[in-house]
Amino acid sequence: MNATTPAPAPRDALLRIRGLSAGYGLVGVLQSVSLDVRPAEFLALVGSNGAGKTTLLRTLSGLLPVQSGTIEWEGRSIGGLTPDAIFRLGIVQVPEGRQLFPRMSVQDNLLMGAYRRDDKAEVRADLDKVYGLFPRMAERRRQLAGSMSGGEQQMCAMARALMARPRLLMVDEMSLGLAPIIVDQLMDNLTAIRDQGVTILLVEQDIHLALAAADRAYVLETGQIVREGPARDLIEDPELKRAYLGV
Incomplete structure (x- = not known):
């Protein structure tokens, strides 16, 4: 071509x-x-x-x-x-291979997406929105990210990126x-x-x-x-x- x-x-x-x-x-x-x-x-x-x-x-x-x-x-x-x-x-990237923090909980991984933000009330509101979009992440919020399936880890990586708005x-x-x-x-x-x-x-x-x-x-x-x-x-x-x- x-x-x-x-x-x-x-x-x-x-x-x-x-x-x-x-x-x-x-x-x-x-x-x-x-x-x-x-x-x-x-x-x-x-x-x-x-x-x-x-x-x-x-x-x-x-x-x-x-x-x-x-x-x-x-x-x-x-x-x-x-x-x-x-x-x-x-401009936020969800990288190939997800690149999560495997020994951190799902919720802590998501909050890493908002590490540059200081609007704590809005971060919490966004966390609720992300959990609404990815309900399985809400179920796994206290689970270590590295212990999830590949599909769940991909969801986590996408949800983390959304926390950066x-x-x-x-x-x-x-x-x-x-x-x-x-x-x-x-x-x-x-x-x-x-x-x-x-x-x-x-x-x-x-x-x-x-x-x-x-x-x-x-x-x-x-x-x-x-x-x-x-x-x-x-x-x-x-x-x-x-x-x-x-x-």
Whole structure:
């Protein structure tokens, strides 16, 4: 599949990336990536393992430097900001592998998501909201996070991110290693989060899963965007079906 030329950025783009190249030291991974994230949308970034999806999220979070190109948040360049400064803008990542504190309780893990906040009454209110969205976390609140199942740990990681009051929630490989019934539940949770006004960027190698839930999507191959458009159109793309779905 050939690389695509990005459409002009919508005027209301929340996050705008143009010509982004990044990688690890001298090893380049992303090559002139351009994409837009619009407010309160569910956007999917899909592609096979090794395509550069996690590298893109790490660059957006400030964990990897921008080699060339620009990243703008509400029209402001953020390509050189620290991870903490980016986090304070409301750009929050649920990392691949969850990265919980296994010897801490579920509730203490959730409160770690609010470690930068000093509005204690609102933190408690948000904790109640998160427990409403993830009732199993309420049941497990005193349990050590490391003793839960993989699906429950993924719920905990997502709930912890919500405690930071994200404006953009970036979720990396949510379905990895989980049973389909758990993945379906987590996807329902993501949709509910979007319906509350939080913008979602889901990075996923299960292309059918992501396209079935998203509003729009980009396809990343070997560090380049090769397709973009409404998810309902991409899921019917014959070339994508052959390449990723074996159809």
